[in-house]
Structure formats: structure tokens, C-alpha cells
Amino acid sequence: MQRSNDSGTPKFAAIKEFILSQIETGNWPEHSRVPSEHALCDQFAVSRMTARRALQELTEQGVLYRTQGVGSFVASPKSQSALLEIRNIADEIQARGHFHSAQLVQLTSLPCPALVAGALGLNRNEPVFFSLIVHYDNQTPLQLEARYVNPKMVPLYLQQDFRYQTPHEYLSAVAPLTEADHIIEAVLPDEFTCKHLKLTPHEPCLRLTRRTFSRGGAVSFAFLTSAGSRYRLGGHLNISPTE
Amino acid sequence: MQRSNDSGTPKFAAIKEFILSQIETGNWPEHSRVPSEHALCDQFAVSRMTARRALQELTEQGVLYRTQGVGSFVASPKSQSALLEIRNIADEIQARGHFHSAQLVQLTSLPCPALVAGALGLNRNEPVFFSLIVHYDNQTPLQLEARYVNPKMVPLYLQQDFRYQTPHEYLSAVAPLTEADHIIEAVLPDEFTCKHLKLTPHEPCLRLTRRTFSRGGAVSFAFLTSAGSRYRLGGHLNISPTE
DNA sequence: CGCATTCACTTGTATAGACAATCGAGATCC
DNA sequence: GGATCTCGATTGTCTATACAAGTGAATGCG
Numbered sequence: 001m002q003r004s005n006d007s008g009t010p011k012f013a014a015i016k017e018f019i020l021s022q023i024e025t026g027n028w029p030e031h032s033r034v035p036s037e038h039a040l041c042d043q044f045a046v047s048r049m050t051a052r053r054a055l056q057e058l059t060e061q062g063v064l065y066r067t068q069g070v071g072s073f074v075a076s077p078k079s080q081s082a083l084l085e086i087r088n089i090a091d092e093i094q095a096r097g098h099f100h101s102a103q104l105v106q107l108t109s110l111p112c113p114a115l116v117a118g119a120l121g122l123n124r125n126e127p128v129f130f131s132l133i134v135h136y137d138n139q140t141p142l143q144l145e146a147r148y149v150n151p152k153m154v155p156l157y158l159q160q161d162f163r164y165q166t167p168h169e170y171l172s173a174v175a176p177l178t179e180a181d182h183i184i185e186a187v188l189p190d191e192f193t194c195k196h197l198k199l200t201p202h203e204p205c206l207r208l209t210r211r212t213f214s215r216g217g218a219v220s221f222a223f224l225t226s227a228g229s230r231y232r233l234g235g236h237l238n239i240s241p242t243e
Numbered sequence: 244m245q246r247s248n249d250s251g252t253p254k255f256a257a258i259k260e261f262i263l264s265q266i267e268t269g270n271w272p273e274h275s276r277v278p279s280e281h282a283l284c285d286q287f288a289v290s291r292m293t294a295r296r297a298l299q300e301l302t303e304q305g306v307l308y309r310t311q312g313v314g315s316f317v318a319s320p321k322s323q324s325a326l327l328e329i330r331n332i333a334d335e336i337q338a339r340g341h342f343h344s345a346q347l348v349q350l351t352s353l354p355c356p357a358l359v360a361g362a363l364g365l366n367r368n369e370p371v372f373f374s375l376i377v378h379y380d381n382q383t384p385l386q387l388e389a390r391y392v393n394p395k396m397v398p399l400y401l402q403q404d405f406r407y408q409t410p411h412e413y414l415s416a417v418a419p420l421t422e423a424d425h426i427i428e429a430v431l432p433d434e435f436t437c438k439h440l441k442l443t444p445h446e447p448c449l450r451l452t453r454r455t456f457s458r459g460g461a462v463s464f465a466f467l468t469s470a471g472s473r474y475r476l477g478g479h480l481n482i483s484p485t486e
Numbered sequence: 487c488g489c490a491t492t493c494a495c496t497t498g499t500a501t502a503g504a505c506a507a508t509c510g511a512g513a514t515c516c
Numbered sequence: 517g518g519a520t521c522t523c524g525a526t527t528g529t530c531t532a533t534a535c536a537a538g539t540g541a542a543t544g545c546g
């Protein structure tokens with residue numbers, strides 16, 4: 001194929017990355033003008049259709065907005081929720097101007113419970129990695145994250161230090177997310193959850209059960225319990241009751 | 244512009260509509276093969292780039308899936324939750340093989356509460372339509388739907404009989420959905436909700452607050468409270484805590 | 487039979503050019 | 517000054533073509 005380099009990266013993808021990097025570093029602030037299709041043609045020595053494709057895809061992802069006869073511009077960062085992005089709780093908390101910290105309660109290998117075995121495609125009692133973390137927003141406990149991880153997909157999971165990097169961050173790096181299941185429930189916290197989130201047993205909680213997949217198969221199965229807070233759902237979603 | 248007709252419809256859009264119509268009428272069932280780019284070129288007398296664009300956009304919308312070297316195929320209808328589908332609770336219940344019924348508790352015009360006024364872009368105490376409905380799955384109450392509707396967008400709302408047609412069905416018909424906000428919370432039911440959903444005050448509930456828009460502006464603002472059930476979230480979503 | 491090779495078909499990336507539609511700014515006219 | 521016109525810049529649609537890359541089926545060989 002006609003490629004700008006030997007790394008296998010298509011040219012339009014290289015242009016997208018360039019534009020995204022300019023936005024991320026703050027060089028191109030919100031609502032600032034992005035080079036026109038013609039300018040990108042010159043800059044990257046590509047045809048207009050290729051430059052156009054980069055701008056087009058970024059527009060579909062909500063990174064840019066374009067107006068015929070005027071130009072292309074950087075969109076508001078908040079609408080940049082790409083396709084299968086699952087946000088990192090640390091990023092969320094920092095985006096609100098707060099301080100995120102995490103307390104590692106448990107990090108171990110244990111025999112796989114039946115329910116988890118089914119979800120991750122493992123055999124019952126086969127070893128599975130497990131982490132239990134409390135996420136704090138400033139000094140307030142916000143979320144209890146119980147996560148089972150498939151050792152075949154992520155063999156070095158137990159060696160990580162999750163006080164400095166969330167499991168989500170680490171897993172995103174080693175096993176890029178391709179798919180996810182979600183179930184959301186309203187539950188009352190058990191004694192253990194009450195203790196870690198400093199709740200009373202009558203405060204309702206949202207529990208999000210999330211199973212993530214990467215190219216090779218099921219990666220992790222997580223229970224994210226949050227103190228009765230409100231969550232905004234965005235993106236293209238459908239919501240259906242389960243049996 | 245080079246156009247296949249004088250209606251102002253671009254050629255690629257005409258091809259998309261053709262493909263969608265074949266799928267909707269059942270002519271092209273799930274997983275069946277869609278004409279190749281080359282075949283569409285001949286059929287519509289367009290260049291390959293134009294035929295390709297139609298297939299491409301339908302793929303991005305989840306209507307088709309394509310594999311290099313193999314072909315393009317009709318995707319599963321369930322993943323056709325494409326852009327902004329919000330399911331109808333009656334359809335959901337019937338999809339589970341159960342019987343849906345609805346009890347109309349209240350249907351009236353009332354002065355707009357402040358919170359609703361902001362959400363719908365109305366003035367405080369200006370009249371707003373309000374409906375309160377209990378949805379049953381077989382004989383079990385499943386969801387309490389409290390909905391405020393913008394009279395400017397849907398002037399005939401109060402004339403409908405919501406025992407036979409859900410508000411969602413009616414609104415979809417008269418004001419096609421273009422956008423929606425969602426907030427999900429875990430709450431304990433108030434006395435009124437307990438009564439209608441036959442709950443005890445200690446059973447946690449999921450409350451989905453949904454604001455819908457059509458082309459002309461905000462259409463409705465609904466509070467959907469469900470007895471502690473589990474909800475499956477699908478589609479491309481992001482979930483973020485609110486302030 | 488089992489295996490590798492070849493080949494046709496399909497999708498993916500890219501080019502160079504054309505005309506259409508829209509907008510904004512500057513020039514022109516009254 | 518204010519309204520109108522023109523024109524350049526920019527994005528939107530489309531063509532015709534080329535080569536790359538993946539798949540699957542047919543073919544040929546040992």
C-alpha cells in the first residue's frame with residue numbers, strides 16, 4: 001500500500017495523531033482554527049482526500065467541528081468522548097479539579113469463583129487475579145473497585161503498584177479495550193462496603209458490573225460500587241432491563 | 244454538485260437509504276451478504292469511492308459489518324441500536340416473552356416546576372404537560388414513569404390514551420428523537436413510589452432521568468424509577484460521575 | 487489424501503483532479 | 517453610511533484509477 005512510513009500506520013492516521021497531539025499539548029486550544037485540508041496536503045504531502053479523511057474522522061469523534069466555507073476548529077474537550085472510551089476514574093476526578101488517591105486493600109491470586117469463571121472463560125478454581133481498591137475523591141471515599149483479572153491475558157497484573165496507576169490505566173496499556181459489557185444495579189451496601197466507603201447500610205449504591213475484552217478474549221470482570229451518587233450516561237447507549 | 248437527482252440528496256445517501264430499506268423490509272436478513280462495492284458501482288452508476296462511502300457509514304452506524312477480503316454483511320439487529328435508539332419499555336417486556344400493561348395514574352397540565360422549566364426551556368409556572376404511568380411486566384409493577392412534556396413541541400399530548408400506547412411510542416412518532424441526556428442514580432423510593440411499585444422503603448431503586456430532544460428543541464423530561472432491578476447497558480457509552 | 491500455490495474477489499489506502507455550496511471580507515455603488 | 521456584488525478560501529460531493537492486503541476456493545503436486 002502507499003504508506004508514508006514502514007510502520008504500517010496509514011497516512012490519514014498519522015495526520016489524526018498529529019492533530020490530536022497538538023490539541024492535547026494545548027498548542028491548539030478550544031475553538032482555535034485547524035489547518036485547512038489544502039494546508040494539510042502541503043504539510044504532509046498527501047492528497048486532499050487523505051487529509052480530508054483525517055479531519056472527517058476527528059469530526060465524527062467529536063474532536064473537531066467544521067463549517068463549510070469557513071474552516072475546521074477544535075471542539076470543546078467535554079464532547080470528546082470517543083467510541084468505546086471507558087473513562088478512568090482518576091481522570092474523572094481530576095477533571096473535576098479534585099485530587100484522586102487510591103488505597104490498595106487486597107492484591108492476590110485466588111481460586112476462581114464459579115460466577116467469575118463463566119464470565120472470563122476460565123475453569124472453576126483455576127487461579128485468577130483479584131484486586132480490591134478504594135478510590136478517593138479528595139479525602140472522601142468514592143468507589144470500591146473489586147476486579148478479577150484473567151491471568152492468561154495479563155500475567156504481570158500482580159506485580160503492579162496500583163496506588164500510582166489505576167487498574168484501568170494499566171489494563172488499557174497492556175490489553176487495549178475492544179469490547180465491554182455493563183450491568184448497572186441499585187443495591188444496598190454490605191457490611192464490608194459500608195466500612196470502606198464510610199456508608200450506613202441504608203444508603204443506596206450504584207453497582208456497575210463491567211466485563212472487558214481485548215483482542216485475545218475476556219480480560220477482566222469488575223464490580224464498581226459507588227456511594228449513591230449520580231452518574232451521567234453519555235455516548236450512544238441503550239438501556240434494557242435484564243431477566 | 245454532481246447529483247443523481249434534483250432533490251438535493253447526495254448519491255451516497257441514496258445508496259444508504261436503499262440498503263436500509265432492503266434490511267428493514269426483511270429482504271436482506273441478518274448476516275446476509277450485501278452487494279460489494281463494485282456491484283453497487285454498476286447498480287447505481289457511481290464510482291467506487293461513492294459506493295464505498297455508503298457502506299462505510301452504515302458500518303460506522305452498526306448496520307453492517309465488513310471483512311477485508313470477504314465482503315459486507317447485515318449486522319445483528321440488536322446492535323442496530325445505532326445512533327440514538329432508546330428502547331420502549333413495552334417492547335422490552337414483550338421481547339422477554341412477558342405481557343406489558345400500563346396504568347395511567349395522572350395526565351394533566353400543571354404549572355411548570357422550576358427544575359423542569361430549566362430542563363425544557365420553559366418559563367416558571369408556564370403550563371407543562373405531565374403524565375404519571377405505572378408499567379407492569381405480567382402483573383408485577385416494574386417501572387414508575389413520571390414525565391413532563393413541552394406543550395409547544397407536542398400540543399396534543401393530553402389527548403392520547405396511554406394505556407394502549409406508551410408515551411415513548413407516541414413521542415417517537417410525533418417528535419423524532421435526535422438527542423438525549425441521561426442521569427442514573429440509586430435512590431430509596433419515597434412513599435408514593437413504594438405504593439405504586441409495591442415496594443418497602445428499604446429496597447433500593449434505579450432512577451433514570453432522561454431529557455429528550457427533537458429537531459425543534461427539548462421535548463420531554465422523564466423520571467423512570469425501577470424496582471431495584473438490573474439494567475444492561477449497551478452501545479457506545481461513557482459513564483461519568485456528576486458533581 | 488494432505489499440502490502448498492495460485493487466482494479471483496473483496497475491502498483498505500491513496501492519488502489527482504473536477505465541480506458545487508457556503509461563508510466572509512473587501513470592493514463597489516448609491 | 518448602508519446595501520449589494522464579487523471573489524477567494526474552505527468544505528462537500530464525486531470521478532476514475534492505482535496498488536495493497538486479506539480471504540477463500542480451486543488447482544496442482546507429492
